[in-house]
Every structure is written in C-alpha cells, then in structure tokens.
Amino acid sequence: MKYEAEIDGLRALAVLSVLFFHLGFAGFGGGFVGVDVFFVISGFLITRLIRAEVQGTGAIRFSNFYVRRARRLAPAMFFTFAVTFAFAVAMFSPSDMQRFSGSLVHAVLSLSNFFFWTESGYFDTAASVKPLLHTWSLSVEEQFYLVWPAILAFLLLKTPKHTALVVLVLAGLISLAMNIDFYDGNSRLVQAVAPSLSGWFADGAATIFYLAPFRVFEFAIGASLVFLGRREPTSRIVAEMLSILGLGLILFAVLVYSKATPFPTIFALPPCLGAALLIYFASTSKYCKLVLSHPWLVRLGLISYSLYLIHWPIIVFYTYYTKASLSTLERVVIVIASIIAAEMMFRWVETPFRHNSRAANNLSPPGFGFFCAMLALVICFVGASAWANQGWTWRFGQSATVRAFGDVKQLEREREDFLRRHLPVQSSPPKKTNRQILVIGDSLGDDLMIGLLENLSGDYEVRSEKYNGLCYESFLSDSKPQAGPCADILVGLENSALLPIADEVYVLFSMGPEFWATEFVPLIEFIQRRTKPGTRIVLFGRRPLFTDLHSIAVSMLSENQSLAQVERRAREIAGNLAPLDSQMNVTAEKLGIEFISSFDIICSDTRCNFFSDEGSLLFFDMHHLTVGGARWFGSHVVDRLEHGGKDQLQNTKEHVIDPLNAANEQTSVTKTASPESADLTLEEGVAIAQSYMSELTRIGMDGRTVHDISHLPASKSKVTAALLMLMNVAKTHEDKSNFKNAIIVLAYFQPDIGPTAAGLDQVGPQQQTWQEIVDREKRALEATLAQPGSVPESDHKTE
Numbered sequence: 001m002k003y004e005a006e007i008d009g010l011r012a013l014a015v016l017s018v019l020f021f022h023l024g025f026a027g028f029g030g031g032f033v034g035v036d037v038f039f040v041i042s043g044f045l046i047t048r049l050i051r052a053e054v055q056g057t058g059a060i061r062f063s064n065f066y067v068r069r070a071r072r073l074a075p076a077m078f079f080t081f082a083v084t085f086a087f088a089v090a091m092f093s094p095s096d097m098q099r100f101s102g103s104l105v106h107a108v109l110s111l112s113n114f115f116f117w118t119e120s121g122y123f124d125t126a127a128s129v130k131p132l133l134h135t136w137s138l139s140v141e142e143q144f145y146l147v148w149p150a151i152l153a154f155l156l157l158k159t160p161k162h163t164a165l166v167v168l169v170l171a172g173l174i175s176l177a178m179n180i181d182f183y184d185g186n187s188r189l190v191q192a193v194a195p196s197l198s199g200w201f202a203d204g205a206a207t208i209f210y211l212a213p214f215r216v217f218e219f220a221i222g223a224s225l226v227f228l229g230r231r232e233p234t235s236r237i238v239a240e241m242l243s244i245l246g247l248g249l250i251l252f253a254v255l256v257y258s259k260a261t262p263f264p265t266i267f268a269l270p271p272c273l274g275a276a277l278l279i280y281f282a283s284t285s286k287y288c289k290l291v292l293s294h295p296w297l298v299r300l301g302l303i304s305y306s307l308y309l310i311h312w313p314i315i316v317f318y319t320y321y322t323k324a325s326l327s328t329l330e331r332v333v334i335v336i337a338s339i340i341a342a343e344m345m346f347r348w349v350e351t352p353f354r355h356n357s358r359a360a361n362n363l364s365p366p367g368f369g370f371f372c373a374m375l376a377l378v379i380c381f382v383g384a385s386a387w388a389n390q391g392w393t394w395r396f397g398q399s400a401t402v403r404a405f406g407d408v409k410q411l412e413r414e415r416e417d418f419l420r421r422h423l424p425v426q427s428s429p430p431k432k433t434n435r436q437i438l439v440i441g442d443s444l445g446d447d448l449m450i451g452l453l454e455n456l457s458g459d460y461e462v463r464s465e466k467y468n469g470l471c472y473e474s475f476l477s478d479s480k481p482q483a484g485p486c487a488d489i490l491v492g493l494e495n496s497a498l499l500p501i502a503d504e505v506y507v508l509f510s511m512g513p514e515f516w517a518t519e520f521v522p523l524i525e526f527i528q529r530r531t532k533p534g535t536r537i538v539l540f541g542r543r544p545l546f547t548d549l550h551s552i553a554v555s556m557l558s559e560n561q562s563l564a565q566v567e568r569r570a571r572e573i574a575g576n577l578a579p580l581d582s583q584m585n586v587t588a589e590k591l592g593i594e595f596i597s598s599f600d601i602i603c604s605d606t607r608c609n610f611f612s613d614e615g616s617l618l619f620f621d622m623h624h625l626t627v628g629g630a631r632w633f634g635s636h637v638v639d640r641l642e643h644g645g646k647d648q649l650q651n652t653k654e655h656v657i658d659p660l661n662a663a664n665e666q667t668s669v670t671k672t673a674s675p676e677s678a679d680l681t682l683e684e685g686v687a688i689a690q691s692y693m694s695e696l697t698r699i700g701m702d703g704r705t706v707h708d709i710s711h712l713p714a715s716k717s718k719v720t721a722a723l724l725m726l727m728n729v730a731k732t733h734e735d736k737s738n739f740k741n742a743i744i745v746l747a748y749f750q751p752d753i754g755p756t757a758a759g760l761d762q763v764g765p766q767q768q769t770w771q772e773i774v775d776r777e778k779r780a781l782e783a784t785l786a787q788p789g790s791v792p793e794s795d796h797k798t799e
Contacts (some may be wrong), residue, residue: 004669006282008301009292010275017254017305018134019311019338023331030257033271034588036218037250038308040275042141043222050152051226060153061323067365069145073305075353078137078343080309080379081108081379082353084131087317089386089395093554095408096129097391105136105381105521108376110142116211131316133306143212144219149324156324157411165227172220179208179217179265186484202485208264215264221272222477225280241282243288246277279560300339307342308348314338315687323552380710396558411620414627418450430461430501439464440493440503440527444543451634454627463498467523471511475522499530503589508540508598510623517583524591537593541581544599544608546622553610563611570608574599601636 014034021031042737055062081104088100090308099119113136127133155164180379181187185204190197201207208214246546253271261267284287291297300307314334319326326334353368390407430436437460439449445464452462471486480490505527509521520539527537552573553566579601588595602608609632610618618629 004283005293005298006289007045008304009040009294009297010037010282010301012021012297012300014041014275015300015307018308019335021254023334024325027255027329028260030254030261032034032251032263033253033257033268034312035276036136036215036268036271039141039215039218040222041279042144042271043062043219043223044149044225044279046145047152047226049222050149050154052155054153057159060149062149063365064300065149067368070368070546071353072350073138073142074375075351076306076309078181078372078379079345079349080313081132081405082581084313085379087313088131089392090525091317091320093551094391094393094396094405094549097386097395099129099391100131101383101385101387101391103130103132103135105380105387107132107139107242108383110139110146112136113139113143113212115207115211117306120394126763128316128319129321131313133314138255140210140212140215143484144215147217148223161229161233164223164340168224170225172217174226175214175216175220176266176269179214179268181610182208182214183265184261184647186486191484197309197786198484205386218264218268218272221276222279225276228280230476236284236286238285240286242277243281243285245366246274246281249274249277251379259484283346288513290403304344305338306345307338310341310345311338312773314341320555321483323555323785332552347549385452386720391466396554405550405599405617408550408620411617411626414631415446415450415620415624419446422449422453429499430463434459434461435503436501437462437504437506438498438505439508440467440523441507443624444470445506445508447542447630448506448637449631450625450627450630451637452506453634454631456739464499465493466494467507467509469511469519472519475526481710486764493526493530496530499527500532502531502585504536504538505531506538506540510541516733517580518587521583521587521591523590524593528591528593531702539584539588539593539595541584541597541599542577543623544570544602546570546619548571548608549610549619549622563615564607567607567610570610571603571606574603574608596637596640601633601640615767689761 014037015030017028018029018038019031019035025031050060053065084100085104088097092100103112103115106112112132116130116136119130151167152164156169158515178189181189182201183204185202185207187198187201187204190201194504234774249270253267255276257263257267257522278288278292282292311334314337315326318330318334343591343671382460393405393407437452437456439445441448441464445467449462449464452460456462466489468485468489471489474480474490480487486505499505505528507523522541524537531537549566552569556566556569557563577597581595581597581599585595585597612618612628614631616628617626618632620626620629
C-alpha cells in the first residue's frame with residue numbers, strides 16, 4: 001500500500017495535543033482528543049490492511065496479522081514497562097507502588113482500561129501518581145485488534161458486498177447511543193436488562209471514557225472510510241476546503257474543550273470527523289498536505305507511538321520527585337526530553353523489531369511470539385509480587401512509620417470489617433430508652449459513625465442512612481429521579497424508619513472543590529420535614545483532601561524529616577476551607593441547624609493532623625479515616641457537640657478547671673518555680689497558659705522569637721509557673737492534649753528550664769501509652785534545650 005506522509009503528520013498533531021494537555025499548557029485544555037484521533041487512524045489503517053489482504057488472497061492469515069501487530073507494539077511497550085517499574089521501585093511509596101504494580105499487571109494483559117475504570121477518573125489529581133494511566137487507550141486499541149479483524153474477515157468473505165459498511169454504521173450509532181445512555185450513571189438499558197448490575201456503572205463518565213464499547217464509533221468512523229470508494233474529489237477546491245474543515249474541527253476541540261466536557265458522547269464527533277476528513281482529503285489538497293507532510297511533523301508522527309508511551313511516565317516521575325507544580329521552563333524541558341527519549345526508543349527498540357533487521361530475522365514468528373509471552377510473564381510475575389506484598393515495603397528498611405504506608409489496604413479492610421460487625425446493630429429494633437442518633441452521608445458519614453460508636457456510651461444508639469452529595473437535586477420537588485442510584489437514595493430516606501424517631505441527625509458527605517455552600521439545603525429541608533419537633537440537626541463542613549500526601553510523606557520521612565513537617569505540608573495541600581465553612585455556617589443558621597467545621601477539627605492554621613500521637617496513620621487515603629482516625633475524629637466531634645462547638649484547646653478552662661478543682665493540691669510542686677507564682681490560683685494559671693497556647697497556635701510554633709508574644713499581659717516567670725501548673729493538672733488527670741501543648745509552649749517560651757523542673761520526671765507509669773507520650777515529650781524538650789529559642793521539629797509528635 002502507498003505510504004501517506006499526511007497520516008504521520010496527523011499522528012504528530014494528535015500526540016503533541018496529548019503531550020501539551022498532560023503538561024498543562026494554556027490553550028490545550030482539550031488536548032486529550034488526540035487519543036480519539038489515534039482511534040480513527042487505527043480504525044482506518046487496520047481495516048484497510050485486512051480488506052487489502054482479503055481482496056488480494058481471498059483469505060486472511062491471522063497469525064501474520066497478530067505477529068505484525070506484536071512487532072509494531074510490543075518491544076517499545078515492554079521497554080516502557082521495564083523502565084517505569086525500575087523508577088517506581090526507586091521512588092514510590094508502598095501504597096503508590098502497590099497501585100502501580102496492579103496497573104502494570106493489567107497493562108501487560110491489555111486490561112488497564114478496566115483497572116483505571118475501577119479507580120478515580122482520568123482527570124482526577126491522583127492521576128499524577130499513575131505512570132501507566134495513559135495505557136488505557138492502548139488496551140482499548142488492543143481489544144479492538146482482538147475482535148475486529150475476525151468480524152471484518154467474516155463480513156468480507158461470507159456476506160454481501162456492502163454488509164461490512166452497514167455493520168460499521170450500525171455499530172457506530174449503537175456505541176454513540178450507549179454513550180448518551182450511560183453518561184449520567186443511570187443507564188436505561190442496564191435498568192431494563194440487568195438492574196442488579198446498575199451499581200457497576202454508577203460512575204457513568206468513567207464508564208464511557210474507559211471501556212471499549214463506548215469507543216467503537218470512533219474506530220467505525222475511520223474504518224468506514226475504507227469503503228467509501230475513490231478518495232479524490234472532482235474539485236481540488238472541495239478537497240482543500242474539506243481538509244481545512246477537518247483540521248479546524250480538531251483544533252476547535254483541542255482549544256475549546258476542557259476536563260469538564262462530557263466525553264466522549266457527541267463531543268467526540270468533531271475531532272473524529274475532523275480526523276476522517278483529513279485522512280480522506282489531505283492527500284489531494286495543497287495546503288493541508290503541505291502542513292501535514294512537513295518533515296518535522298512526519299518525523300514526530302513516526303516516533304509518535306514511543307512518544308506517547310514515554311512522555312507520561314517522565315511527567316509523573318519528575319513531578320513526584322519535585323513535589324511541585326511545573327514551571328513553564330520545566331514544561332518545555334520535558335517536551336524536549338520526551339522527544340529525545342522517543343527518538344531513541346524508535347531507533348533502538350521499535351525499528352529493529354519492525355523491519356528486516358538482524359534482531360527481527362533472528363526470531364521466527366513463533367519465536368518472537370514465545371519471546372513476548374515469556375517477557376510478559378516475567379513482568380506480570382514481578383508486578384504481581386509487588387502488588388500482593390504491599391508495594392514491597394522492605395525497600396524502606398525497618399521504619400515502622402514508613403512501613404505503615406504499605407498497609408493502607410489493611411487499614412481500609414479494618415474499617416470495612418468494623419462497619420460489617422455493626423451491620424446487625426443497624427437492623428435491630430431501636431431501644432426506646434436510648435437516645436437515637438442518625439448519621440446521613442456517604443463513606444465520610446461512615447467515618448463519623450465509627451467515631452461516634454467508639455466515643456459514646458451505651459445510652460446512645462448510632463445508625464446511618466446513605467446519601468450522595470451529587471444527588472442534591474433529587475430532593476427538589478420538581479427534580480425527582482425515576483431510577484438509578486439517586487432514586488434509590490431518595491426512596492431510602494423517604495421510607496426511613498429512623499428519621500421520624502431520631503433525636504439527633506448528623507449530616508456529613510463528600511464535597512468536591514466546586515461544591516457550593518447551599519447545595520445541602522434541599523436535603524436539610526427534607527430532613528426537617530420528616531423528623532420530630534426538637535430533633536437536633538448538625539451539618540458537618542467539607543473535609544480537607546490530602547491529595548498525594550501519602551507518597552509525599554514517605555519521601556519526606558525517608559529524608560529524615562519529621563512527622564510535624566509532614567503535617568505542615570498537609571496543611572499546605574489542604575488549602576483554605578474557611579470561606580466555604582463560613583458560607584455553610586451562615587446558611588445553616590438560617591435553616592435553624594448547627595454547623596461543625598470538619599476542617600477546624602483536623603487542621604490548625606499551621607498543620608493538619610495526619611498521624612496519631614503514636615505515629616499511626618489517621619487517613620488511609622486522601623480523605624478517608626482509619627478506624628483509629630475515626631476514633632480520634634469522633635472524640636473531637638463529641639467534645640464539640642457537648643460543649644457548644646468549642647474545641648479542647650480553645651476551651652481549656654471549661655474542660656480542665658471545672659472537673660479538676662480537686663487537683664489544687666497538685667500545684668504545690670509548681671509553686672516553688674517562681675516567687676511570682678506564690679499567689680497564682682489554679683484558675684489564673686490555667687487561664688494564662690491557655691492564652692499563650694492559643695496565641696502560639698495562631699502564629700505558628702515554627703521557631704519565632706519570644707517577642708512575638710511579648711504583648712500578652714503576663715511576666716515570663718508567671719507564664720512559666722502557669723504552664724507548669726497546667727502540666728501537673730493535665731498529667732494527673734491524663735489530659736494528654738493539654739499536657740503536650742503546655743510542654744511545647746514552655747519549651748518555646750522558657751527554653752532554659754529543665755525536664756525535672758517541668759515535672760516530667762515525676763509522672764508515674766499509669767499506663768504504657770501515657771508513659772510513652774511522656775518519654776517522647778521529654779526527649780523533645782531536651783532537644784529544645786540543646787537549641788535555645790527554638791521548638792524541635794517533633795514538637796508534638798516524634799517517631
């Protein structure tokens with residue numbers, strides 16, 4: 001068949017669009033359509049190849065076809081897998097390595113589109129730690145190669161002349177119709193044929209993006225061109241105009257589309273039809289042919305497969321290493337590096353196996369097939385090993401904290417087991433003597449339910465009902481869905497036997513970055529209509545998202561940075577949710593309900609709690625809590641619910657003084673710390689200590705000098721006495737939070753005081769965990785003494 005340079009030029013435009021999109025260049029928000037252009041090209045070329053063989057020989061040798069495909073695709077693909085795996089072993093955290101290894105096994109088996117379908121969406125920020133994410137499109141193509149040649153050969157050999165074209169058109173229309181049907185996650189087809197499977201396709205956008213049946217119409221557009229006869233129109237002007245139109249349709253999609261564009265659906269038609277017009281007419285046009293057959297574009301087209309394979313791993317590993325957004329200069333350097341790497345792969349990996357080189361001649365078709373099979377088996381075995389063994393945590397030595405990141409799946413399973421154990425409680429009849437608490441929410445609501453169950457006494461019964469934040473419109477009177485997940489949620493709440501008897505209703509669910517502060521209103525009004533008078537309704541604000549923090553934390557801890565530094569990085573990643581919380585609070589007040597900021601519980605101005613006091617993970621992914629994390633979160637929730645929404649640190653007088661008045665005699669140890677403390681009462685001391693702790697929390701205990709808080713009205717010695725007093729009261733009553741905070745402030749404010757004077761040596765081993773905390777804080781304070789005027793990095797948590 002005649003070589004057409006214009007098709008390689010079209011490949012170049014497609015791969016550059018994808019490359020610039022992945023790098024985030026302005027104006028390339030729709031660059032992902034380059035993949036769809038590739039699908040159209042593949043549909044055309046494969047169909048033309050098979051049709052030519054059938055017409056020329058009256059048969060088709062599938063072994064030759066698949067060997068040619070393997071020679072074309074396998075070497076560069078396996079090379080990319082091997083290099084990517086090596087970098088992942090060297091750089092990835094256990095959890096990221098485990099996820100990567102799973103994707104590697106699926107990619108080798110041409111099933112990576114199914115793997116990523118079950119994970120987050122293609123445009124999710126977590127894509128930045130998935131170096132094989134782009135292989136979903138290769139899997140789709142390989143699935144097309146597996147099915148279409150046999151179907152086409154049968155149609156060409158066993159059916160009337162135009163049957164193949166008719167089948168292509170019908171298949172394309174059905175595929176496009178399925179896009180529209182499945183997009184909203186409420187497929188009428190699934191509901192009619194297999195309603196029990198509707199949950200599989202609840203994420204309609206991901207379903208149509210990743211799965212091959214929803215891309216059939218794109219391959220069909222390219223394949224149909226083969227059956228349209230002569231490719232030279234009678235008018236050169238028509239060819240020119242249609243070629244320019246085709247190029248314009250592609251550029252329109254690249255420049256105008258964005259991550260928010262419903263895709264593929266009908267929005268895939270402009271770039272696909274544009275590619276079809278260029279394939280059909282560019283060779284007979286003047287100006288488009290001149291552009292597409294330019295030597296530079298043709299060369300990029302020739303290396304486009306290698307460039308597509310290698311560019312995304314380069315981006316992922318570079319951003320993983322730098323842990324920062326790419327600058328313009330870095331983007332340009334990555335473009336150049338990707339092209340150079342692709343050129344090398346094309347020359348020394350692709351070409352030797354594709355053409356009549358010595359490497360190719362030394363392997364017969366069966367030999368080459370055996371070689372590919374063995375290589376795939378080795379890669380699958382190694383990948384499966386890392387996948388099954390928590391991402392090879394042995395790479396990080398014996399660091400318990402770092403190794404914990406390899407157990408996130410186990411932490412998730414523990415959470416699921418906890419919920420499963422409480423399912424019988426959920427279905428048992430409520431006890432009339434107990435106070436009934438109902439949690440309404442999604443998986444974040446499950447976290448809250450665990451926290452309440454772990455912190456409330458037997459006088460309470462905690463139950464739950466499911467809700468999805470995306471279904472808020474379902475609770476509007478004129479927007480009730482008739483079927484699908486949102487309809488099930490609505491029916492479940494309408495028929496709930498728990499709502500009418502609930503004494504307290506807590507609402508907590510996931511909210512995306514675009515969530516508006518009023519979208520919960522229809523749900524709250526629905527709840528108010530169905531609960532009894534006097535029911536307490538509490539709305540929880542959006543929880544922070546710690547995107548990529550697990551991998552960042554492992555990297556930081558491997559560099560001997562402290563947990564405190566990781567938590568300060570967590571605060572940077574969390575962003576500022578105060579404006580949203582403020583809006584939600586105002587709306588909640590108008591509705592007559594309470595509001596609690598999840599963000600304020602988890603984060604301060606300078607850091608977010610990501611580890612427990614013992615260094616265990618509070619989160620097993622970017623926003624779901626472990627059982628221990630839920631227990632910790634629940635304790636703060638209960639504290640705020642019982643004390644007017646104030647947290648423990650800000651309410652020291654209420655939480656420490658009142659229940660501990662009997663501890664006045666304990667202050668005798670600290671009365672000798674300073675002459676000025678002789679007349680200092682417990683209330684005065686705790687109040688002074690509290691004011692300093694609050695101020696230091698506000699400005700951030702990051703090594704600032706003492707004059708930052710010199711404006712507070714107390715002498716240095718009186719503050720010292722007050723802090724010592726608070727520590728003695730706190731340690732006696734095992735108030736760990738205030739005990740540690742007092743030590744931190746004391747080390748910051750009065751670095752010349754010793755551990756003995758602070759009363760640390762007098763704490764009895766009441767229980768092992770308490771003693772461990774004391775020992776850690778003692779070491780932290782001693783570290784402070786070695787560097788006067790500063791706070792140790794492990795200011796409240798050390799390994």
